[in-house]
Amino acid sequence: MHKVMRKTIIALVLSFSIGCSALPLKQTLVTSVQIIETSAGALQDTENAAYKAQLWKISPEAHREINKRLSRIFAAQIKLAEVLKVWKASDPYPLELSEIVAATTEIIDLISKYGYADDPQSQVILTMLKAILKNVTTFTAILGGAK
Amino acid sequence: VNKTEIDVWIQIGTLLLNAGLVISGGIQSLIHSVHPGATEGQLNAILDGIIADATVRKARADAEAAGK
Numbered sequence: 001m002h003k004v005m006r007k008t009i010i011a012l013v014l015s016f017s018i019g020c021s022a023l024p025l026k027q028t029l030v031t032s033v034q035i036i037e038t039s040a041g042a043l044q045d046t047e048n049a050a051y052k053a054q055l056w057k058i059s060p061e062a063h064r065e066i067n068k069r070l071s072r073i074f075a076a077q078i079k080l081a082e083v084l085k086v087w088k089a090s091d092p093y094p095l096e097l098s099e100i101v102a103a104t105t106e107i108i109d110l111i112s113k114y115g116y117a118d119d120p121q122s123q124v125i126l127t128m129l130k131a132i133l134k135n136v137t138t139f140t141a142i143l144g145g146a147k
Numbered sequence: 148v149n150k151t152e153i154d155v156w157i158q159i160g161t162l163l164l165n166a167g168l169v170i171s172g173g174i175q176s177l178i179h180s181v182h183p184g185a186t187e188g189q190l191n192a193i194l195d196g197i198i199a200d201a202t203v204r205k206a207r208a209d210a211e212a213a214g215k
Contacts, residue, residue, distance in 0.1 A: 030190045037197050044204055048211065049154065060214065067211035074205035081194040081201070 032139040033081055039135055040073050043128040056121040062114045072103040093143055097136055104132045
């Protein structure tokens with residue numbers, strides 16, 4: 001629990017740093033990737049804990065489908081971090097950003113498809129999913145500003 | 148109400164509380180402590196940490212997706 005709390009605090013603190021133009025570009029991009037990774041991690045921890053405690057009463061099938069997309073998000077994050085290690089401002093946008101957006105959007109669609117969108121617990125999950133999308137959008141804006 | 152249930156609600160409550168703190172600007176002063184003056188090597192080390200963490204998380208997600 002404390003690990004989740006710590007990561008949540010870090011994610012929220014780091015969210016402010018994205019707009020800090022005084023930081024060199026790579027610092028900002030690394031911070032931004034950390035935010036995406038931390039927010040996705042908090043999502044995984046919350047979804048998993050809420051599902052297993054039966055606080056979020058989704059079906060096993062829905063849980064499996066959501067985790068398939070989480071796996072894609074983390075796979076894309078791994079590639080994104082690898083790309084960033086050698087990335088230069090003249091390089092094209094990392095394709096991994098599109099994969100993170102696609103998988104995150106699919107989870108949002110799954111929650112509606114399975115009929116959980118109106119559950120109070122779903123609102124917490126949906127808020128976290130939207131935070132991931134917002135963080136990717138911010139990352140893309142930073143890259144755009146670097147060109 | 149079991150311990151796990153309490154833990155989950157504390158997590159959710161903490162999320163909301165922290166969101167409130169951020170909105171109020173109470174922890175904004177901590178922003179400037181994020182990677183100040185980090186070198187290229189230090190930033191790449193951070194990225195390596197992200198890769199390691201994401202690798203573990205991907206494995207967890209794969210296990211959950213497989214119903215394990």
